[in-house]
Amino acid sequence: MKEHALFLSLGFTFNEQKLIEEAQQYIAIFEKIEEQLAGYSVNSDPRQIQAFNSHVYQAAVSIWGYKRKVLGLILRCEIRTNNYPLLVDHVSREAAYFAKRLKELNEGKLQPLPEAIIKENVFFLKIMADHAKFIGHLLDPSERKLVEQAREFSHDFDQLLYQAIDLDSMRPQSETPPLLDQFLDQNRVSVVSLRDFKKTARDLIEACRIKSNIHPLLADHTFREAERFIEIIDLFEENLTNGTPTPGQ
Structure with missing residues (x-):
């Protein structure tokens, strides 16, 4: 904040x-x-x-x-x-x-229902998609390769977001969403890739090796949020295995 x-x-x-x-x-x-x-x-x-x-x-x-x-x-x-x-x-x-x-x-609400996992992912997938868009627009246009990579991430996370919304719509009421473990695995792979891209961009920005309007702290901020999303996915998967899904409170 x-x-x-x-x-x-x-x-x-x-x-x-x-x-x-x-x-x-x-x-x-x-x-x-x-x-x-x-x-x-x-x-x-x-x-x-x-x-x-x-x-x-x-x-x-x-x-x-x-x-x-x-x-x-x-x-x-x-x-x-x-x-x-x-x-x-x-x-x-x-x-x-x-x-x-x-x-x-x-209020002591520490363990959401299994279907809440999808809503948590919808929130963070939207955040990741936004980050990719901001990076693409704040990089100097001459950084063509990085701009194109950011656009590709934006498209990928938009698709994951729509997929999550569809999965939530298909979920039977009061039941664990279908294919939830596969859904989380797919999200983790994409977030790890974006996290690594953000880390590279952050390091280059801090070293003044790329042209952009991105504040170094903003670059680090978006990197940390990707790290947080990965932690939450891991916690969800761990607790799904144990039968008690909990968020990364």
Whole structure:
């Protein structure tokens, strides 16, 4: 969330000082939350952790509202910004996801039904597809090979996303989705490939060896999210084998 606020602030034009200041306030809010988090451990009082989760939930809901406000301003052409509308929508979806996860933790909802695995994959497949599109558009046009690779990843993850939506539609009510293990395996192969592409791009950007408008932290940010998706897929597969699917909470 802190990095989202930074990316948005970097994309605003100079005359949007109020929006920049709001973004900077969210950077400070989430930095403070990070500092508070360092004081907790697995042995902390559950009531304190629950109160902390509620505090972070409120911050996540607040930054979601800020992101949606910015998106509305862009779509109504009330501001001009270097932030793509899809990128603003993308980071708002991630804020909503984060807030939902925190709420579920505090309600003790740690083990979703098997069919929820597909919905989790739909969310992350859309995130990965968006990343590929952003990379393709933020690379300099002269980086033709990398731009083409990004477009191929965008197409591949769009197809995986549609496939996941179709699989969810075919799922019998209250039953484990069919071919779920095959579905997860296929997703992992594609995410690992995209993760490796992002890692290469990140390293090249940090070394100033490719031309782009991609901030090094943004390159690392998208790499870490691919790593997270792989972890979640592995956790789902592990727990499917044991008969108790759980998310990577």
